[in-house]
Amino acid sequence: MQRARAPGRSGDPERQPSRRDLLAGAGAAAGLLLLGCRGDPVDVRDQAAIAAGGSRGYPGPAIDLAFWTGFTGGDRPPMERLIERFNREHDNITVRMSVTRWGDFYQKVPAAVDSGHGPDVAVMHADQLATAAVHRTILPLDEVTQALGLGAADFTRTLWDAGVFRGRRYGIPLDVHPLGLYYNRAVLADAGIGDAALPRSRRDYLAVLEHLKGRGIQGSWVSPVLYTGGLMFQSLLWQSGGELFSEDGARATFNSEAGVEALGFLLDLIKRGYSPRDVGQDADSIAFTNNRNAFIWNGIWMINTYRAIPGLRWGVLPVPAIGARRAVWANSHNLVLPRQPSTGAGQGRLKASVVFVDWLSRHSLEWAKAGMVPARREARESAAFQRMTEQATFAEQLPVVRFPPAIAGVDSVRASTLDLAVNEAVLLRTAPREALNRAAREADALLSDNLRKFGRAL
Structure with a gap:
């Protein structure tokens, strides 16, 4: 998040769009996202079940995972340090982060997933999950979170519920801002x-x-x-x-x-x-x-x-x-698993991706240094987080935070x-x-x- 506005969320500061521009843009964006629905979509529930092995480790051959985010500002270095640490601790999984401004990110990801060249793991805002879910850009994660033993008690009820659309879970919260x-x-x-x-x-x-x-x-x-x-x-x-x-x-x-x-x-x-x-x-x-x-x-x-x-x-x-x-x-950054091609290699990638998602969720205290409130309760209740005076002040508001509605x-x-x-x-x-x-x-x-x-x- 840069300058004096939210990272990657700004428009053109030299021109404020007209009402007609934005109404036309809304229709165009919806049409673009619908590209992800064409063809014969695979059953994402089956693919989520493939990934439900939890964090017991990835026993397969060395693999590179593509991790896409919109962290273009001061939040990029803390995430890069986390990825470097994960890569040191895992011999057979290497995560490589690709960064795109948020405004472009939400157009790039659906098109890439539809073409079979999407990321293995991505970060999405809570208010974008419903749209990504309805286009089958991302996988439901009910089986994954069950395998990881995650529930509302690990976060807060509001944070946990923000990842649900039409009764299925699509995001694992990383933070709240x-x-x-x-x-x-x-x-x-x-x-x-x-x-x-x-x-x-x-x-x-x-x-x-x-x-x-x-x-x-x-x-x-x-x-x-x-x-x-x-x-x-x-x-x-x-x-x-x-x-x-x-x-x-x-x-x-x-x-x-x-x-x-x-x-x-x-x-x-x-x-x-x-x-x-x-x-x-x-x-x-x-x-x-x-x-x-x-x-x-x-x-x-x-x-x-x-x-x-x-x-x-x-x-x-x-x-x-x-x-x-x-x-x-x-709002909240959520970890998501984009839909993968239904191949044997894709199944292995999902298993490795769950290992990374679980590790990153468990290390959200370090992510707080990016200027965020960590989603995990154990991180927020730690003495180290309480010493982050400003972040801890923001965290006082968790009982009353409101998220944009989960509507595609x-x-x-x-x-x-x-x-x-x-x-x-x-x-x-x-x-x-x-x-x-x-x-x-x-x-x-x-x-x-x-x-x-x-x-x-x-």
Whole structure:
């Protein structure tokens, strides 16, 4: 994750796509992914059973495994060190990591798998598993996790359930990366605000922002793009009791009263003068690093970015409870096994791949150095992790994290409808209710198309 946004998740900073561009793109992406469904697909359940030997070791001949990820930023070196260690410890398995920006990754993998040249192991975000599963890009892992003895108790129930689609498991969580509230110590100290006044609630947050405003400081900049304004909206929606979509994936529900309230809160920050208008992409984070912004809701991936800036004095808190309940947006990197050609060699590769997946899952504490909360409970409860002060603070939110819903194709739907609505409202071009209602109508049409292609989410 790079610059001042999530790694590999950014768009073109020089051009924000129009609503028409994104609606057309959503349809094109869905059509591209459908390539993975053509032909005579092998029975992925049988292939998963082949891999169910667990981690007892791979007794076969020397083998090279292709491991594909989107770790292009500061998260790449920690993963490279883990792979180097695995290769030293395993004489007959060599893992080679290929890295592609996430935006390209989710187009590259289905096409490669369909052609028979996909990776042996890959990493996917939890919100991408449903789409990959419906296209049979990845294998169900119920037999694998049973052989490995893994269950919710090894992670958390929310993390564990995020890997399930239509009653089958497709991902093994490696980490969780939620939003947090970063604060600039220098800005707050100059305004006479100490640690005792750091905000945990809506009242506290607004009181601090009003105090900062009295000192001429706009303390909480609202971005009109997904990172970070869109993720703020999703967190606030859940805090207000709303949902993004219906459980079956048939309709958008983000235009509820909870959605209007959530988007209204963001606009109030601007209208009250706590945020500038027309905040450019990444401008909120740039202002934070230049001691012009006191608070920023951003992901755990910014830990290593802010640590690397000389002289920047900062800390992090859980996202404050603005609504009636605690909730915060999060996502999770999951280990997946892409579908392999149904050959004898492919069966051997699956057995070796499970050994690697099991080893990597068990070593998620080292992965925490990439600026992540490890998924494994034993890693989070270790003394070593508790010494990672910032990551441990993010981990306090695990009981209230919320993941995007497990609905095939929903990521494209959200990007081409809801994200534009948030953008238009935050830029004060359209009233919140009008923007959300229009986006919901467009989302419903796209969801209807998805239902015809993929069936219901449940």
